[in-house]
Amino acid sequence: xxxxxxxxxxxxxxxxxxxxxxxxxxxxxxxxxxxxxxxxxxxxxxxxxxxxxxxxxxxxxxxxxxxxxxxxxxxxxxxxxxxxxxxxxxxxxxxxxxxxxxxxxxxxxxxxxxxxxxxxxxxxxxxxxxxxxxxxxxxxxxxxxxxxxxxxxxxxxxxxxxx
Numbered sequence: 419x420x421x422x423x424x425x426x427x428x429x430x431x432x433x434x435x436x437x438x439x440x441x442x443x444x445x446x447x448x449x450x451x452x453x454x455x456x457x458x459x460x461x462x463x464x465x466x467x468x469x470x471x472x473x474x475x476x477x478x479x480x481x482x483x484x485x486x487x488x489x490x491x492x493x494x495x496x497x498x499x500x501x502x503x504x505x506x507x508x509x510x511x512x513x514x515x516x517x518x519x520x521x522x523x524x525x526x527x528x529x530x531x532x533x534x535x536x537x538x539x540x541x542x543x544x545x546x547x548x549x550x551x552x553x554x555x556x557x558x559x560x561x562x563x564x565x566x567x568x569x570x571x572x573x574x575x576x577x578x579x580x581x
Contacts, residue, residue, distance in 0.1 A: 428458065431474075436454055438483075439457070442487075449489065453482060453489055456489070457485045496521065496541075525571070527570075531555075532564075534563075538553070
């Protein structure tokens with residue numbers, strides 16, 4: 419299928435695709451829009467390629483389902499990271515948006531290598547061995563950076579909670 423045919427099929431299937439994205443995202447419209455956009459981007463960038471082993475619709479719905487799962491895992495991993503590094507939340511910062519904002523601000527204060535290791539490990543679901551390979555460092559170094567990143571995040575978030 420060439421790009422023009424694929425674009426036509428995406429346009430034709432858009433209502434059904436959005437409906438499927440809503441199902442994959444527990445009827446959360448905003449999340450479904452993000453998932454559908456990310457799915458289309460995967461197709462346009464060539465990160466998902468239709469090989470003709472099924473119908474285009476079946477292929478597209480699979481991409482949408484996998485993208486929704488990836489998004490759920492990212493959100494869960496961020497929540498897990500936040501619970502791991504700072505179990506103490508003040509009542510005024512108990513809502514999710516405020517906690518994620520605090521986490522993002524703390525992550526921005528990490529040294530570059532620590533941030534890289536923790537992002538590869540938690541956001542991109544790599545093992546420490548895979549993260550070490552991606553960063554061209556030893557596994558031992560990756561472990562040290564990961565441990566230091568978690569400890570520093572814990573301290574930064576605890577300091578902010580106490581302020």
